Amino acid sequence: MNGAEVDVGPARQRGVLAALVVDLNRVVPVEQLADRVWGDRTPPRARAALHSYVSRLRKALSPAPEVKIVRRSAGYSLMADESVADIHRFRDLCDRALGSGGGDGLQLLGTALRLWRGAALADLNTGWADSERRRLDHERHAAETAYTELRLRGGHHAELVAELSVRWEEHPTDERVAGQLMTALYRCGRQADALDVYERVRTQLREELGADTSPVLGRLHQQILDGKLDQPGERLPVHDRFPVPHQLAAQPRGFVGRAEELAHLTDMSADTGDSGEPMVISVITGPGGIGKTWLALRWAHERIDRFPDGQVQACLRGFDAVQQPLRPATALRGILTALGVAPEAIPDDVDTRSALYRSLLAGKRMLVFLDDARDVSQVRPLLPGSGSCTVLITSRHRLTDLVSSDGARVLSLDVFSEQEGRELLARRLGANRLTSEPRAVSELLGHCHGVPLTLGIVAARATAQAQLPLDVLVSELRDAATFRPESRTDVLTASLRSVVSSSCVTLTPCAATLFALLGLAPGPSVSTHAAASLAALPLAEARACLRELQEANLALQPVPDRYRMHDLINAVAAERASREIPETLRTAAERRVADFYLHTAAAGQRLLNPHRPGVTFGAPADGCLPRPALDPAGAVAWFEAESDCLLATQELAVRRRWHTTVWQLAWTLTPFQRWCGNHYDNVAVWRHGLAATEELGDLALRARAHRWLGHAYARAGESARGLSHLRRACALAERTADPVDRAYGQHTLSLVWGWQGEDDRAVECARRAERLFAVLGNPIWQAEALNTLGWYEGRLGRYDDARAHCARALALNEQHGYADGQAHALDSLGYIAYRGGRFTEALDYYHRALTVRRDLGDRYGEATTLASLGDVYAALGQRPEAYAAWHKALDLHLSRQCLAEAREIQRSLSLGDPVHAGP
Known part of the structure; x- marks a missing residue:
């Protein structure tokens, strides 16, 4: 400690410390701690013995006040910074190496591997310790493999041949190690030896597992046969799931100069x-x-x-x-x-x-x-x-x-030269038109000051009115140029303002009004439906006005049915709205567009979470045209396209002090933000939502806002803040005596305690939530609480109670046709059966869960269920089936770049053992 060794006592006492270190800063219940230390040989007075060991450990650790063992209601927790424990330092270094490359990754992995100084948990000989040792060995092996790959890229193949030969003998069916050995041998000029390794791996996989080599190893074998394997420093063959994005906006038309x-x-x-x-x-x-x-x-x-x-x-x-x-x-x-x-x-x-x-x-x-x-x-x-x-x-x-x-x-970048400006106008208007009115062209160029954006608007105007003499356009620009600039920046701004003003004169009244109103629209862009609500126009008329603005170069359409304006043009539009549209009409337009986003989002969230407690919305403002989605996929697509605009709409509502709209927008956004894992945005919208409910003075609304904000904070990794808000939510729910708020408050607390590893507390809250939901008579809510209760009971090893509760949850979900709830309950039952050693039963539950998830199109859930299936097959000794399930899960995770999950499955495939918590 602090550079000096500290005697922490005999083997059993060291085992207590090790059992706490594995779950650093998390509570380990007394029963679990005893099981970790003694296993099947737990003595009658285990609690007293643990208390004695902990007291001695506290005394031994006293020179380091930053490391302490604290007693919680359910058990003990070792509190310290993760950097003090090698196991957590090792994982942190490996995670950082994943996000690095080249020399940084090599150095980080080398440091991580040097932390290993022998077998993990050597002082413990229990079932838990054996399982944890296997898990840590998997992690060490994965780090060694990644470290070797970086060394191969760096050209260290000669020094790696002997090391890889030993590792391959230890793991003869590990295709990653075999591939690295083949690469090293080939680069050392030993092509025949590299090909021999491949044949031996293929034979062993067929004889022992009934499986063939992976496509990755097959491609490597072919490259060695062809003598075309990459050279040091190039990338090794990997699982190719990387899409090729092409996000560039369209190439600008009529580009000139530069x-x-x-x-x-x-x-x-x-x-x-x-x-x-x-x-x-x-x-x-x-x-x-x-x-x-x-x-x-x-x-x-x-x-x-x-x-x-x-x-x-x-x-x-x-x-x-x-x-x-x-x-x-x-x-x-x-x-x-x-x-x-x-x-x-x-x-x-x-x-x-x-x-x-x-x-x-x-x-x-x-x-x-x-x-x-x-x-x-x-x-x-x-x-x-x-x-x-x-x-x-x-x-x-x-x-x-x-x-x-x-x-x-x-x-x-500077303004266009006069020649470049003339070239742009010639490209748009035609050389003959410029030749016929040379004086007007010169004055037009002078008004535009070489600003490409301004020149583009002038050219669009002149093109749209080809019969109009350029002298008329010059005269209009002269009349519009009332601002006398004092600086070069002012010159450019004044030039744009006068050009936009003159272009607006030629617009139809409807398009001119829409242009001004677009300066008020929340968000970086606007859809045709949102624009129609903003201006209280029929959809076809709004579409025609937007096309008119696009033709005048005042708006762009980067993707179908979506328009945006350059920020400088947007500022001019906002100025015109402020100057030309009365305050009452501006407010009405903002109210309509806010209601468009609110009511469309409300319909979308009902598709994403049909069993969520309802909220009553008033009627949308006159002239507002909400656009509800037809199915859940359509709702997700709409939320994704309008995400920025929805957040901006809530900011607008905050400025306008539309408190009900503020919290209702937060409520409608929550299912989508949780679905896409955007927890920080969920925190932001509910901070506004809570402030709005406080302004409204409604205690029941405040209770819900505290609960929703608490859940958002907890999902974002700020559990202390989350629990603080959840406690206030529960206290307010008791004051209002609202049974739904009381039930959901307890259920949310259960989830947050579980995320913190406080499984006993999670069970207590889930049990209270289930009782409250049962009284309410909503079977889907009750099933959700029952499944949560059973899951945490299963984590605590209370398998009979866990099985009974999850079975009831499954029956309720089946009775009422809630497929997503069925999938969750079946997964929980599979996990409980697996943890309890009932492997055949676990297979049945996981296969049923897999069928439901595939019917729902839930690819992430399908992948996690397949990974669990692989674990069960491995426990049964059915290696080919385990490998098949893990490979399918890996493909699904890699297709969606779920890298953490893929890494866990890669470890299973490398050593043929499950990496999830086993029995």
Whole structure:
């Protein structure tokens, strides 16, 4: 301790400490602790003996006050920072290595493996210790395998041959080790020996397991046969589930000029391609409307073949006049989804998301385009760690910190030259028209000040009215230019304002009003249905007005049925709304669009969670046209498309002090946010929701808001805050005597206690919740509580009670046709049977659960059930069936980039033993 050894007593006492270390900072119930230390030989006075051991351990640990053993109601907990325990340091280093690459990953794994100094839990000889040793051996073996792969990439094949030969003899059916040995032998010039290893592995798999080699090992074998195996430093064959995203917006039409800038960008990125080299970052900077995004997209599309592994794009909204800049965590969620990561597999915190993102991009030749960045803090979590990637950033700031710390190269973009401006107008209007009115063209160019955005609007106006002399357009611009600018930035803004004003004069009255109202719309873009509600228009008329704005270059349609405006144009639209539309009409428009999002979301959440306690909504405002989804898949798609707009709508409601809308939006968003694992957004919406219920003064609403916020905090990893809110929810529910709130408060507490490892407390709360739900007469709610109760009883080893409660839950769900509840209950019964050693029974339950999950299209649930099936087959000694189930589960998890789950299954496949908690 603190560098010195401390005597913690005899073997049994050391075993108590080890049993607590494994579950550091979690409560280990007294019965479980006794089982871990003595197993089947637990003495009659085990509690007294444990108390004595703990007292002596506290005395031995007293020189380190930061490490202490505390007594809880259900058992004991060893409280300390995870860095003090080798087992937790080892896991942390391995997880960090997963998010790193090259030298960092090699160093982290090497440090992790050096922590091993012998057999784990050597002082304990119990069933629990044997199972835990196997689990730790699996983790050690997986780390050794990953460490070896990095060393192979680094060209250390010669020194690895002997080491891998020994490891392969210990694990003759481990295809990963066999593949590494084959690679090392081949690179040492021993092709025949490498091929011999493959034949021996194939023979052994057939004879012992009745299985064939995997496609990965087969491809490696073929590469060795052909003499075309990769060289050191290149990637080894892996399970290829990486999608190739193509997120770049469309190439700009009518692009002109910028030849020098395009060449400069190419020179700036010339060093890209070597993952061992520093990453190349190019920043295009300049004022708004100058054409930064236009230039970036043109360059990227012209060199698309340089990025065979894909292109990702994130609009960061750094200078949006209405919306807040996009948070890095939100941007990463979108990018990870594009990279194939399933919503439930995306980590909660930004650092872990960033690490996963860097891991997925390691060695890939990809373009990362970050558009409209605010500052370096917004950009840094979005930078890949591999020099093989190209990063292209646009910003109105120069991002000088990125230049000094990361060697970013900056291209400052200026306005068009007069020649480039003429070229743009000629491309749009035709050379003959420019030749016929040279004076008007010169004045038009003077009004536009070389700003591409302004020139584009003028060209769109002149094109739409081809019969209109350019002199008329010049006259209108002259009349609109009433602002006298004092700075260069003001010149550009004034130019755009006058051009937009003159374009609005030519719009139909309906389109002109919609343009102004779009300046009030919440979110970065708007659908046709939302625009129709905003302006109280029939859908067909709204669509026609949006097309008119698109033709005038005042709005863009990046994807079908979705429109957005440049942030500078959006600011002009908001100014016009403030100046030309009375306050009462502006408020009515905002009310309609808020009701559109609220009522559409309310219908969608009912499809996602049909048995959720209902909320009564008032009628939507006159002129609002909600768009309910037809099925759950449609609801998810709508929530995904409108996620940013929904959050912005709640912010609008907060500003307007529409307290009921604020909390109801939080309520409607919760099922989707939980489904996609977006717990931090769920916390944010319920913080607003709680504040709104406090303003309304409704105790019952406050109780629910505290409960929902508590659940959100707990899911986001902030259990202490979550429990605080849940306790207040339960106290308020007692004051209001609302039976539903009381029941759900206890049920939510049960889940949170269980997430903390407090299984005894989880059981107590689940039991209270079940009794309350039974009185309410809602069988689905009661079944949910029964299943929760049975699950935690099973974790505590109370198998008879657990089986009875989950069987009742299954019967209720079957009786009332709730398939999702059936799947959960069947999975719980399978787990309980497996933990209790009733393997044949477990197989039956898991197979039934698998059928239901497949019928529901629940691919994540199907994968977890298949993994559990593999564990049961392994326990029965049916290795081929176990391997088949694990392989199917692995395919499903990898197809959705659920990497943590895939890693667990890989360990099962490597050693042929289950990694889940066994009997």
